[in-house]
Amino acid sequence: MSDTLHIQHGVASHGHSGEPHVHHHKETFISKYIFSMDHKMIAKQFLVTGIIWAIIGGLFSVLFRLQLGFPDQSFPILETFFGRWAEGGKIKPEFYYALTTMHGTVLIFFVLTAGLSGTFANLLIPLQVGARDMASPFMNMLSYWMFFAASIVMLSSLFTQTGPAAGGWTVYPPLSALGLASQGSKSGMDLWIIAMTLFVASQLLGGLNYISTILNMRTKGMSMTRLPLTIWALLFTAILGVLSFPVLLSGLVLLMFDRHLGTSFYLSDIFVAGQALPNEGGSAILYQHLFWFLGHPEVYIIIMPTMGLASEILAINSRKPIFGYMAMIASLMAICVLAFLVWAHHMFVTGMNPFLGSVFVLLTLLIAIPSAIKVFNWITTIWRGNIRFTPGMLFAIGFVSIFISGGLTGIFLGNSTIDIHLHDTMFVIAHFHIVMGVSAFFGMFAGIYHWFPKMFGRYMNNTLGYIHFWVTIVCAYLIFWPMHYQGFAGMPRRYLDKSSWVSFGQFHSLDAMITVVTIIVFAVQLMFVFNYFYSMYKGRRVRTQNPWDATTLEWTTPIHPGHGNWDGEIPEVHRWAYDYGKDGRDFIPQTEPVGENESSH
């Protein structure tokens, strides 16, 4: 591949004036591909690591769906792979919960946080604000390697004698604090906490870097209100992460103390496995507050970057400006602020003070307003456009569709009266998989198809892209739409076998159908991964600098930008990022000065 790379050894010189120092130095394989400080390479590292984790996390879901879909059947192949965890070809409950916990943790944190923000913040921030690299390329590199270390620790927990953490991705104590209460709360849980600690460090290093780059390193003329929405979204994402991840860390540290130092932060009055523990006076609910103070912002950390990506891709491919740019920024800001004020809506039935509950109902439903504004603005953006359906565009449209479906069910759950009934049922599973899982993946896919040409100077295969889109959107709805009905039947989440229940046995064939569809959609994702790696080396070459006719700065760099991004000076910016279809012109790049008799908007 290196022959196709046109290497520009300009070391980043930060600041606006931007003559790169042209002292050439040899890049070794290690400094270029492994301990790279080039934001574009780090982005690719995050993406590839994310893809590997997504395959693992996705595979786990296929495995536990087998159990859910065909509870009476045994799958000898499982025993071959997992030995005593799946004796007789049936997944043991402990292992089932370990799989779901790892599935959730891996996909939420490693794929949709690190893999998503890590990729697009690194790739797009310097390129779109007009900087040669991140504010601190070294911290940036460290951020990736912290994440890598977290990955290794988490992966190693899969191979411990007692298995990985099994208390759900939220790891509520006392369950997660007491090895006596669950296999998964033994060494697997320690490794989970260590991995997450490294992960938080990685997020902070990355986040601070993103924020300072956006605020300080914009090129000449790039005022904040000329930034593409991707950058705004990534900015608010980073702010959320920097302010909320430390709170998760503090919660986990206390959990570690309770586990090993005999403290009683979360433990009180416990009688487990035939013995009474000495701990008194702790509060198990305290952990939930600390967790959800991150946990809720976390879901927006996942969705906001994809809102930015989708906004950008919708505008470009509609050949029309994004509708309501300022409203889009304002709604991102509102989401960012409100995201910190709604965490207890995950705790309506923990026995919280009803008055407090009603305050959280109010704040929670307030957050639906900015989400609604964004949806209406996206729809208006495509209205009277001239739409090109690239795979990226299709995924962006799919993103909006799925985000609507999932956002609306949030209005059920945010209303505490209904949440009493639906909390911890399959309805919640449907809600968050649709609004966060699937729609974030759609946004991410859109971003990958769209910026692949910038990353590798080649296109991904379109036909495979279209198949990928159509199969995925159909399957996503087939899997998650019916789960709402299971929730309406009161069926609790995290039940692997309904045979002992009178009330929840009516969904056999549905569960089987969902499992089959899961396998299909997983196979199609593998096809996407294949397309990704194949196209990296063999894809159609990009021949023009600006293949999508976009206005933003990343398309003013060479097809294969070197470290430093622009060969000469960093271009100056004269207008916002959305002059599409203005004055009869298809698009006007940000670098073009405003003409004398150009109409203003």
Place this chain on the structure above:
Amino acid sequence: MQNFLIFAILILGFIITFQIARASEFVSVIRGEEKTRKQTNKINAALLLVFLIVGLFGVYWAHHTLGDKILKLGSSASDHGILVDRMLKYTIITTGLVFFGTQILLFWYSFKYQESDKRTVYYFPHNNKLELLWTVVPAIVLTILIGFGIVYWYRITGAAPENAMQIEVTGSQFKWEFRYPGKDGVFGKKYYKNIDEVHDNPLGQIWEDAANHDDVYVSGQMHLVVGKPVRLIIGAKDVIHSVGLPHFRLKMDAVPGTPTTLWFTPIKTTKDMIKETGNSKFVYELACDQMCGAGHTGMRGEIIVETQEEFDQWMASQKPKYVQMKEAAAPAAPAAGATASKDSTAAPAATDSVKAVTADTATAVKKDSAGKK
């Protein structure tokens, strides 16, 4: 063998798809990329419209096949559940309208405004009136929903009526246990360090407290009286569980060390429900709703809702745990009788246990009064 076959078919399908995909790329180069692009654009636009139509039909079909497998709106077995069902109905209608409206616009516009050489796009960067409109309208609609929601929420979480029957519910891995206060209407004090599952003290009752002597303990099954409010005092021994009552549309977590409460009035007996559902095996189930370990999926309790007479009969047949404990101890150690009589004079219990219990009730009371505000 079968696995292998499936695997082989998958791989084969994959290779074929890939070859087609590659070939189509070559074809497009030969035929002219621009021309192919335009054609694919038309196909995808058409597919989006098809997806919309099939999707809308799918929504109908899902409802058609799954609609009768759920808990019917309005079929709740508790008074509070009626409020929940009503709130659910309003929300389904409102969100349903928004769902159909926005999805139809999204896919219809995608189809309608597909690329065409004839169209010039409309440069439309913003419009304050429109944006104000779709900020204010959702705000109003949400305010209405919240209004209902909060009123209902206060009614459901408000203080229980004076005449409510009290039952203590305790979750532990992986079972439910219940305690009735007995004739005196007062729960005896308990302390978790007294729990002794072998020697007839599964809840850790303090036998020195005379209020404990008539407390009735049952495991796995809870009896309720139809039409009579019941207040559950909920706790857990080991990890967090949750008292999930799908037919009553209610739920409350069971947290070790922090008691919670929940009250409602059952309005249909188990027999009524058998008739209503046409399912002779119908039984109200108590489902643990909070992940609590390997046995979570089977943490099941049953609830029998019956008439006052039936309930009284059942209650009369129950022996308090204290009595059971004494009987079990008596043949082995007849001397125990002497201590028993001493116990019944309610000697002051160990101070820290009293503290623990008063803290319990204090929290429960606080919650109730908070609800009243």
